Amino acid sequence: MSTRRPYSHGVTRLESLGLHEETIQAFADFGASTELNAEAQLGRVARVDRGEVDVLVEDGEVRAVSDSQRSQSKIAPVTGDWAVVAPDDEVGLHIVQVLPRRTAMVRRDPAEQVSDQVLVANIDRVAVVHGLDQAANDARIERFLVLAIDSGAEPLVILTKRDLGEVSDEYRWLDSVAPVIVTSAEDGTGIEELRDAIGVGETLVFIGPSGVGKSTLVNAIVGDNVAETAEVRSGDRRGRHTTTVRELIELPGAGVVIDTPGIRAIGLWAADIALDEVFAxxxxxxxxxxxxxxxxxxxxxxxxxxxxxxxxxxxxxxxxYQLLWQELAEQARDIELRQRAPSTSRRNKRRRK
Ligand SMILES: Nc1nc2c(ncn2[C@@H]2O[C@H](COP(=O)(O)OP(=O)(O)O)[C@@H](O)[C@H]2O)c(=O)[nH]1
Ligand SMILES: [Mg+2]
Ligand SMILES: [Zn+2]
Known part of the structure; x- marks a missing residue:
């Protein structure tokens, strides 16, 4: 493998996809420590569909098999990951390695009290989306903000559907925690401001429940420039109305946005510092x-x-605040219990509760 090959041309694309110096270094280090296929290249995971992964590479998009299932020790790729892809005789194009994550949004595994689950990786900004057509839901916004800040990315709140509801005083507390952008896809309010919030090579992920307008925002950001829209659409085989997987969408020359399906239940994971920040x-x-x-x-x-x-x-x-604090305290206790009894199967322990 040559560590240089992927950058010899098309460097601007990988950079606009958010490639950082540390990832380039990690790729070089990995190449130096492993015997890699000469065809190995670096790419960014756009979506994960069971064992198959779409990866954006220097000159397009490839589909690769993720063999993390076959090998338990391997890190399973998530949307936003930087990964090394290479062909092999057995499975064809596959994910050889997931490179270290700069930031990651992590929640408690919904099926397991004592393990975590990475949702997206290498994000710079997490936009918590709430629809103004709904009643203010402070508890949900607070929880999402803790998740956002805990990821290591900058938080942002987007209040959508301004055409259907007011920004009442109930939302004022947000100003001390995160920047707030008010949008309406109906009349274009706030779309420019949102686009400006995504710098070149930056990655923004939208989170929030279903129906608040996340996918509409993605389309609004992308759709302003016809050429970009065409390019993005051509690589997008799915309709945007039913977001079923976390999907990374390129804003050519700018950065990337990640659309997510509505997340209803979101358990926090070891997020004490972020909790204190949201409840400063x-x-x-x-x-x-x-x-x-x-x-x-x-x-x-x-x-x-x-x-x-x-x-x-x-x-x-x-x-x-006390409820979330208690959730984290109980989780910390459960993790400690598990560590003290390593022979007990996690699943059994969970059932017994
Ligand atoms: N009136 C109005 N409707 C919106 C706005 N943004 C989204 N919608 C509508 O809300 C519904 C859900 O939007 P969608 O983007 O699919 O939400 P998602 O589930 O968060 O991705 C769709 O019918 C959109 O047309 C807005 O700013 N104003
Ligand atoms: Mg959607
Ligand atoms: Zn006190």
Whole structure:
């Protein structure tokens, strides 16, 4: 393998797809440590469909087999991953290696209390999408924001469907946590602003429940430039209305956006620091509580309780913070229990609860 080959031409494409120096280095290091097929090349995973993966490479898109299932020790690729693809006699084009992730959005595995699941990788911005046609759902937005910040990417909130609803005072708290963009696909409000938020080579992922307008935003961002639209559409065999997989879409000359299917249940995973950031109004007061380990429930001398009594913090917001905090604390305890009893099958342990 030559580590240079993939960059000899088409370098701008991989760069606009978000290729960073550290990934180039990781690819070179991997090539130096392994005997690789001369055809091996670097690419970015656009979508994963069971064992098959679509990978954007320097001059197009290839479909490769992910053999992480055959080999348990291998990291399974997710959308946004940088991976080494190469042909082999047995399975054809396949994913040889997933390169280290710069950032990753991780949730608790919905099927397992004590393991995690990477949703997307190498993202720069996570846009939490909420529709203004729906009632404000602070609990959901807070949870998604914790997930967003925990990924290592910059959070962003997008309030869609401005034509169908007002941006009431209920949304004001968001301003202290993340930038907010208000959009309407109906009249084009905020689309330019959103497009400007995606720098060259940057990756933005949309998250939120189904129906809030994530795919519509993707189309609006891409559709403004007819040539880009044609190019993106030609590589897109699926309709956009039913987003079933996490899908990476190229904005030629700009960056990439990742559309996701609606995520309803999202368990947090070891996201304590991000939690404190989303609830900075609460956590900033904690050092003033009399007890260092104050839970802000019944303790005397609790500065947070005082702020609630004074009307500075809503009691419901404190309650939501405590709920998420408890979720993470229970998870940490479960993980510790599992580590102490390594012989117990994870599944059995889960069932017994
Ligand atoms: N009125 C209005 N409808 C919108 C807007 N954005 C999306 N929609 C509609 O909301 C529905 C769901 O949009 P979609 O993009 O599929 O949502 P997703 O599930 O989050 O990807 C579709 O019928 C869209 O036409 C908007 O800004 N205004
Ligand atoms: Mg969609
Ligand atoms: Zn307290």
């Amino acid at each position: 109004d609460v956590t900033a007061l904690a050092p003033s509580c009399r007890f260092r380990d104050c839970t802000h429930r019944q303790e005397p001398g609790c500065a947070v309780k005082q702020a609630v009594d004074a009307g500075e913090i809503q009691a419901v917001r404190l309650a939501r």
